[in-house]
Amino acid sequence: MTQAKTESWGRILNGRVAVVTGAARGIGRSAAVALAHSGANVVGIDICAVVDPRSGVEPATRAELDQTGDMVKSEGVQWKSFVLDQRDLPALRKTAETINAEFGHIDILFANAGIQAFRPLLQMEDPDWHIQIDVNLTGVFLCGREAAERMIRRGCGGVIINISSISRHGNAGQTNYSAAKAGVAALSVVWAKELARYGIRTGTIAPGGTRTEILSSMRPEMLEKLLAPVPLQRLGEPEEIAAAAAFIVSNDFFTGRCVDLDGGFRI
16 A cells, blocks of 8 residues: 555656655665655765664664665665764765755755664663754754755755654653654744745654664564554554655645654554
8 A cells, every 4th residue: 555655656856856864774764765766866864873872773784775775776866875973063064065066956854863762761861861862853953954054045945854753742761752752843843934935844754653673672562562552553664654754745735744653543
């Protein structure tokens, strides 16, 4: 079903340039391929390094980022990749200027890169808080600001999509992650109001449990508990999150809102 929906968008993004963070695998990879399938040239960014050793998740690799590139190029579009820590502002700005120089513009930002780790409040140490806020919120802010500046400079509008999480409503054991993802959703609301006059739209997607590497490290009993309140009784697929991104990009009347893609989850 998801494949059929993706194919229905056709090549509506021919000539557009999409930047996808966290592109090496999971949701980022699926979004990169979906945007390419719609005709966009894609720039994939990933850190390809350990960010939080306590998360228990193996970092993406350069080989995985290159695999995403092979999938993107098979759609007949251009691909370029960067290994980058989005918290490194000088490196981020240099990368943005390189993208502008080589492609001429940035039309779409899919700000997906993030990390996750469970830690109850009373077991949470200061670094646990700061790493989640820095990567999941500050990193998204920095990417959005750099993309918006270049979209405004060109004067042809654009779309910024941020990836939040259903955890933004508050999930036990995730004080830091929930706070960061609530902030991400708020960014899109504010940016929609500030950037509409430049023809720039924004949107947020808040996935529920999705079949990515983050959840693959979860113990079976925790995964069972995660699915218990989900009416559809399954994880989402990265391709389904990408389909939501395709909707946001294609619908010119969508801005400043958050799409909860969670299988009907209720706390």
